[in-house]
Amino acid sequence: MSTPEKKAGLAPDEDQTHTQETVLDSGIRIKKLYTPQDIAHLSYEKDIGDPGKFPYVRGIYPEMYWKKPWTRRLYAGYGNATETNRRFKFLLENGQSGLSAALDLPTQIGLDSDDPLAAADVGRVGVAIDTLKDMEEIFAGIDLGKVSTSFTINATAAILLAMYVAVGEKQGVPSKNLRGTVQNDILKEYIARGQYVFPPKPSTRIVGDIIEYCIHNIPRFNSISVAGSHMHENGATSVQQVAYTFCDALAYIDEVVRRGYHIDQFAQNISFLFCSRQNMFEDICTYRAARKRWAHLMKDRLQAKDPKSYTLKFAAGGGGLWMTKRQPLNNIGRAMIVALASALGGAQSVLLAAYDEPFAIPTEDSARISLNLQNILVHEAGITDTIDPLAGSYFVESLTDEIDRKIVETMEWVEKNGGILSLIEKGDIQRQLARQAMAEEMRVQKGESVLVGVNRFVAEGEKGEEDMVFHEPDPMTRQHQVERLAKVKKERDPRKVESALDGLKKAAVEGTNLMPPLIQAVKTYATLAEMVKVFKDVWGTYSAPSGI
Amino acid sequence: MEASPRIRVLISKVGLDGHDRGAKLVSMALRNAGMEVIYTGLRNTPDMVAQAVLQEGVDVVGISSLAGAHIATARLVTEALKKRGVGDVLIIMGGIIPKRDFEALNQIGVKGIFSVHASFDDIIDFIRKNVPQAQGVST
Numbered sequence: 001m002s003t004p005e006k007k008a009g010l011a012p013d014e015d016q017t018h019t020q021e022t023v024l025d026s027g028i029r030i031k032k033l034y035t036p037q038d039i040a041h042l043s044y045e046k047d048i049g050d051p052g053k054f055p056y057v058r059g060i061y062p063e064m065y066w067k068k069p070w071t072r073r074l075y076a077g078y079g080n081a082t083e084t085n086r087r088f089k090f091l092l093e094n095g096q097s098g099l100s101a102a103l104d105l106p107t108q109i110g111l112d113s114d115d116p117l118a119a120a121d122v123g124r125v126g127v128a129i130d131t132l133k134d135m136e137e138i139f140a141g142i143d144l145g146k147v148s149t150s151f152t153i154n155a156t157a158a159i160l161l162a163m164y165v166a167v168g169e170k171q172g173v174p175s176k177n178l179r180g181t182v183q184n185d186i187l188k189e190y191i192a193r194g195q196y197v198f199p200p201k202p203s204t205r206i207v208g209d210i211i212e213y214c215i216h217n218i219p220r221f222n223s224i225s226v227a228g229s230h231m232h233e234n235g236a237t238s239v240q241q242v243a244y245t246f247c248d249a250l251a252y253i254d255e256v257v258r259r260g261y262h263i264d265q266f267a268q269n270i271s272f273l274f275c276s277r278q279n280m281f282e283d284i285c286t287y288r289a290a291r292k293r294w295a296h297l298m299k300d301r302l303q304a305k306d307p308k309s310y311t312l313k314f315a316a317g318g319g320g321l322w323m324t325k326r327q328p329l330n331n332i333g334r335a336m337i338v339a340l341a342s343a344l345g346g347a348q349s350v351l352l353a354a355y356d357e358p359f360a361i362p363t364e365d366s367a368r369i370s371l372n373l374q375n376i377l378v379h380e381a382g383i384t385d386t387i388d389p390l391a392g393s394y395f396v397e398s399l400t401d402e403i404d405r406k407i408v409e410t411m412e413w414v415e416k417n418g419g420i421l422s423l424i425e426k427g428d429i430q431r432q433l434a435r436q437a438m439a440e441e442m443r444v445q446k447g448e449s450v451l452v453g454v455n456r457f458v459a460e461g462e463k464g465e466e467d468m469v470f471h472e473p474d475p476m477t478r479q480h481q482v483e484r485l486a487k488v489k490k491e492r493d494p495r496k497v498e499s500a501l502d503g504l505k506k507a508a509v510e511g512t513n514l515m516p517p518l519i520q521a522v523k524t525y526a527t528l529a530e531m532v533k534v535f536k537d538v539w540g541t542y543s544a545p546s547g548i
Numbered sequence: 549m550e551a552s553p554r555i556r557v558l559i560s561k562v563g564l565d566g567h568d569r570g571a572k573l574v575s576m577a578l579r580n581a582g583m584e585v586i587y588t589g590l591r592n593t594p595d596m597v598a599q600a601v602l603q604e605g606v607d608v609v610g611i612s613s614l615a616g617a618h619i620a621t622a623r624l625v626t627e628a629l630k631k632r633g634v635g636d637v638l639i640i641m642g643g644i645i646p647k648r649d650f651e652a653l654n655q656i657g658v659k660g661i662f663s664v665h666a667s668f669d670d671i672i673d674f675i676r677k678n679v680p681q682a683q684g685v686s687t
Contacts, residue, residue: 046680105564105615115659117593120617120624121564194566194590234569321569325663358664359646360616372634434572454665465647473616546589548572 024282025436026239026404034394038306042397045290049385054299055292057376057400058388059346060311061290065384070342072374073100073150073315073350074367079123079177080475080484081137088142090364096371098148099180100351101138102126102361108195110156110532123477126152128483129530132522135163135529136170145173149180150225150315155197157184158206159531162518165218169532181315182223182270184210190424190544192230192433198535199542202419208255208515213515216264217257223253225315229275231429233321235437238286241274243410244429246290246297248419253302261285267309271348275318276338282403283338285344285396288314289404316342320353327453327462331355336373343374343389344385350374360470430547485527492525500524501534508538555679556606560588560597561620562625565615570642570664573611574684578667583608583675594621598628601637607679614643619652627658636680 022030031038037467042048049055052062061067074096084426088099103126112130113122113280122128129135144167153160161182168178186203189196196203207224214223228236228245236244251269274290276283294312298304319338323331335352342350352370354362362370377383390396414420444447450456500521507517521531559575561568568590575587588597588605601609609629613621618641629637640660641653650661660674 054667105566111564118564120620121615122579124616194568195564243619324665337563358644360644413577434576437569438573438576441668443671444665451665470646543589546568546587548575548587 008178024279025440026403026406028239028399028406030399034398036394038394039401040403047401048391048397054307054310054542055295056311057288057292058391059408060291060313060348061258064346064387064475065343065378066387069378069384070347070374071098071148072096072371072378073098073317073349073351074362078121079127079474080132080481081127081129082473084138085129085140085142085196087364088138092142092147093232094371095375098150098349099142100150101152102401103151104128104193105158107528108153108156109197110159110528113478113485115145115529119378119478122481124473128477128481129160129163130527131488132163132166133488133525135160135167139167139171143173144171145169145177147179151180151182154183154189155195155203156181156528156532158210158514158518159522159528161210161218161221162515162522165519165520175218176220178218179220179227180406181326181486182210183227183273184224185226185252186232187251187420187424188227188245191244191429192236194236196544197532197541199427199541202535202539203510204251204255204421205511207252208259209514210417211256211266211269212261213513214259214261214269217515218403219269221269222313223266223269224249225271225273227273229273229318232275232277233318235435235440237436238277238279238282239406239410240433242286242290242293243407243414244401244420245272245274246294246407247411247414249421250297250422250469253333257302258390263298263304265536267298267302267304267306268311270313272312272314274314274316276341277317278322278337279316280337280341280344281317281396281399283341284390285347285399285403285434287314287342287347288396288400290314291346292400292404293407300318300461313348314345315349315351316345317351318353323353323357323359324454325465326458328355328358328465328468330453332369332373333358335370339374339377340383343377346388356468356470359465359468361473363469365469396473424544427547430545431548434547479497488525489527495527496524497521497530500526501530504531505538507532508535549634551670555583555584555608555675556604557585557610557675558597558600558604558606559585559610559612559671560600561590561612562591562592562594562597562621563613563615563617564591565588565613567570567618567643568612570614571610571612574612574642574662574668574671578672578675581668581672583672594624594628597625597645598632598634601634602631602632606637608638608640608675611639611641613641616644618643618645619649619656622653622656622658638675638680640671640674640679642671 048057051059107129111118113128117350138456210222214221226245227243232241291312295310298310319335323335332355353365356366356371447455504517507514575585579585639658641658642662
């Protein structure tokens with residue numbers, strides 16, 4: 001059958017057979033066949049190791065999922081605090097083992113809901129938080145001593161963490177029992193995510209303040225989750241995703257070590273966030289290689305002595321960029337591949353995009369599907385019956401080794417070219433990612449990369465988005481939030497607020513840790529923007545080069 | 549006959565949304581197609597966009613929106629343009645925009661809407677066919 005819409009020389013429903021070897025974006029060539037020769041140079045003891053043993057290729061714990069499956073998370077956070085509280089309770093009742101809070105964009109860059117600049121974004125991609133009152137409401141009836149909460153927050157992470165601590169105190173839960181994660185990774189915001197406020201240097205100091213405060217006061221909290229996923233979705237290869245993320249992590253570690261701490265005091269509070277794109281084995285091997293490289297960096301370079309410091313804990317998942325508007329139910333299949341790659345790669349927690357990602361933020365139904373895909377893997381598919389089932393595969397071990405070498409090469413390139421901070425400030429990383437994203441997109445548009453339902457296997461009259469039900473934001477969200485904020489402002493003691501903000505300014509200027517004065521300030525119901533303004537007055541704001 | 553001037557395009561992110569992969573890709577694709585493209589970067593207000601349109605004398609404004617604020621953004625940008633008396637500019641949008649919102653956007657004055665994986669060729673053709681100055685050029 002011939003068709004005028006022929007792409008890449010193939011009819012839309014014809015299979016593509018291999019005429020040559022596949023080359024990954026990172027330049028690694030996938031061979032047609034792997035044999036024992038491909039792993040003959042690897043020593044099991046030295047290069048792979050048992051699960052829980054250096055260099056941790058097979059997983060960071062001896063028993064991995066056999067003992068405890070990965071934490072199944074879902075990105076959730078809607079409109080206002082009350083709605084988010086209801087959603088969190090629903091997820092906890094439905095078997096989710098950890099909460100993940102999405103914050104709206106104004107909260108992420110330190111604007112209050114009544115700011116005109118925030119007008120269109122209040123409560124849109126997450127919950128709006130202006131004062132401690134909102135945080136209290138989100139966790140009303142949820143024991144902070146029993147849940148683990150992950151906050152996707154960076155520029156304003158210190159303020160949100162201060163609020164979480166204050167809510168814990170009010171519930172009678174001491175800080176030392178709080179569990180969760182703040183993303184707190186500002187450098188990737190300049191590269192790929194855009195939610196930054198201050199210049200890189202003071203921003204890196206805030207990151208350091210959070211890590212330092214957690215060492216002493218919130219030892220069970222992951223004070224930083226260094227994220228590669230946003231870069232990966234913006235055009236970074238799998239190798240670059242890991243290499244640049246490790247460079248960022250080393251910059252933060254330097255900031256804390258510089259203050260006189262030993263890496264073993266906080267290595268365990270550093271976690272990572274990676275995402276999967278499409279190629280399942282590339283993702284699996286990337287995660288295995290990342291564990292090995294991190295173990296070596298911690299041991300050889302940073303002289304960590306505690307074996308727990310060697311272990312790379314990471315969240316994985318994503319899949320949003322892979323999802324298509326055409327034939328949207330196919331996205332459920334894509335999400336399952338992402339879940340499988342994350343699980344076979346040994347992730348500690350997994351957060352999957354929902355199939356309606358190309359249209360809107362998830363509905364309760366689409367969210368439940370993404371959660372249950374993971375439950376199917378854990379409870380039905382036998383994925384957890386044996387630890388690291390792919391170990392020893394000629395292909396998997398060989399590719400893991402090759403990716404590891406490329407990660408080393410890429411990190412060396414960064415260091416030779418002035419370090420990650422300088423490359424970001426010059427826009428070099430952004431430029432590189434934009435070029436690669438363009439090349440990727442062109443391959444899809446030319447039909448060289450197959451996207452089922454988009455450039456291949458397209459059926460006439462197929463069902464599109466017409467019948468889909470999307471999450472409908474409440475049009476009153478902003479008004480309610482503004483009223484709520486006005487009420488809090490009216491009821492608080494302005495003298496206490498002012499004096500707390502003075503204390504915060506003093507710390508910002510003098511360079512002492514910002515967390516104690518922030519905790520003081522949030523307790524007076526100072527608003528997010530009031531606290532951020534103190535910092536803006538001291539440090540100014542910043543605009544990162546776009547790279548194009 | 550004088551060669552027609554290059555089409556000038558302003559691509560912008562309005563509001564707080566940081567997803568800029570698409571905005572950058574479209575900027576590069578239009579540049580590759582011979583258009584002059586000014587990319588404003590992140591976090592512009594509708595007023596900043598209108599001001600830039602006036603200053604740069606662009607023919608086309610492309611707004612990228614992936615965080616659900618497309619309708620409010622479109623309304624505010626068109627109002628800001630009107631306030632400055634800019635009438636002859638082609639407004640297009642791209643990003644994560646459900647089809648059910650297309651009509652509302654059209655009514656506000658957005659002429660072209662391009663979702664994820666829209667082909668660059670379609671965007672380029674649409675601009676060439678609908679750019680205001682093209683109407684006066686005899687073919």
